[in-house]
Amino acid sequence: MEAKETVLEAMKKEGEPVNASKITEITGLDRKEVDKAMKTLKEENLIVSPKRCYWEPKQ
Secondary structure (H helix, E strand, O other): OOHHHHHHHHHHHHOOOEOHHHHHHHHOOOHHHHHHHHHHHHHOOOEEEEEOOEEEEOO
8 A cells, every 4th residue: 555545544534633643653654754745745735724734535
C-alpha cells in the first residue's frame, strides 16, 4: 500500500480531524513520508482542514 493510501485509511479509522504527528504515531511511517502523502492528498482534494493543522477525509 502506498503511503498516501495508508495516511488516508488512518484518517478514516480515527474518525476525527488529526494532525501529521498523530498520523505518524498511528501508521509508524516516517514524518517526511506522511508530509509528502498529505501534500498529495491535498492537491487531489481528498482531505480537508476543518481547523488549522488538522485534517480529515473529504466527505
